[in-house]
Amino acid sequence: MILISGQMLLADYAARHTSFTIDKFFMKTGFDCNDVLKRCTIGGRILDCCANAKPILTNFGKCYILGLQNNAEKWIHRQKESGLNAGIQIILDAQLDEQFVLDFEKGNRSRLLINDYERGFRYFLQKTGTIPNFIGGGFSVSPDTITYTSIRPNRDLILSRNSMVSCWNEYPSEYEMDELDEANDRPYSMANCQSVCKAKHFVEKCRCTPAIHNVASSFPECTPLETYQCIHQLLSNNQSNPPHIEPDCSQCKPDCFSLANQASNSYGNGLSNGALYWLNENNPNWSVDYMRKNFGMINIFFSK
The missing domain is CATH 1.10.287 (Helix Hairpins)
Structure with a gap:
């Protein structure tokens, strides 16, 4: 019944809005880049995340591809040395107050998809042109959590026709x-x-x-x-x-050619008080309480 009533509502809306498409709906209603990517650094040097991000529609909804290779600044293209301090760090805002809740009390007990059980974000390490949700499970970062993704290039697979x-x-x-x-x-x-x-x-x-x-x-x-x-x-x-x-x-x-990277993850629980107060000083709009509830951090680096 839910699918049928939803189809009727969709047909009625589309009849009154002839330019409506599902893709346009998700791209328009999804978060803008500046809403979620709050701060990026490479080797401690500040980078404009959204100037290098491109929106893409996946089965997770509206996502962003961070394409650093297209930036004119050469220092962005590759990590200069191995280790955590030389990698990329991204601070994300989950904006939990913007999430809506399904009303199960009125009989709406439709099944949840697997990615609906989790708060926060999923991120994927991929080569240019790869479909994010087809390359593997990716990694997760939840609010008030820090992830450390260590990458080690494994091998180039070169096949002949x-x-x-x-x-x-x-x-x-x-x-x-x-x-x-x-x-x-x-x-x-x-x-x-x-x-x-x-x-x-x-x-x-x-x-x-x-x-x-x-x-x-x-x-x-x-x-x-x-x-x-x-x-x-x-x-x-x-x-x-x-x-x-x-x-x-x-x-x-x-x-005929593929690059296999081996990645491992470790997690930290909670941004430190020092980090929270330092971020608040840099942007007073980010209250400490809000950051504890919504901010997560990703660290991605080559280990060797």
Whole structure:
């Protein structure tokens, strides 16, 4: 009933606002960069976070990619020496007072997605053009928590097209260029290719694709009700055990070149009094009580 009533409300709103799209809604209602990225430093040197950040829509909602390689300042491009003090530090504001609460007391007991159980942020370490939510679980930072992410470059994996393991650097020829959205920083990778493959599969079967696969933002996107109906239809028509409703996407080959980084995390609980009062002196709008409830800190550095 919730999906049906939600679909009716969406249809009514879209009829009165003809330019409305789900993507535009999330991008407009999501936090602006300056709302969440409060302070960045590299090796202790202050950096304008948002001048180097680009908004992107993922299955987590509106996120930001911090692309330091595009900055004209050369000192930003790489860590000069190993260790925590030479890495990047980011202070984030969770803005918990802006969160809304589902009203379970009135019978709204819809299931929560896994990422709805957590306060704070998730962050991913990725190469340019990679889809954040397809590269792994990422790391978490909650309010009044400090994370330390130590990175160690592991290996470069270089494959030849003539090797026993077939690899590729281009999308399959049957994919149209407007489906790939390469102008939107989506160069070839196996994960990017598989997302397009799955989106095309669902569009063929259900005339729309679930949002999680619409990475190129060029396919008709299913509403929550349409997603449910599509998956229910595919499961009903599937005789395999266990049921399998996604394509194998065998045409998407591994990347011919990939860099594997090994990352480990450690956590600290609570910003120190000294840090809180120092930050408050630098910005009186950040009260100590507010920072304790909302601020988290990320430290990312190469260990060697």
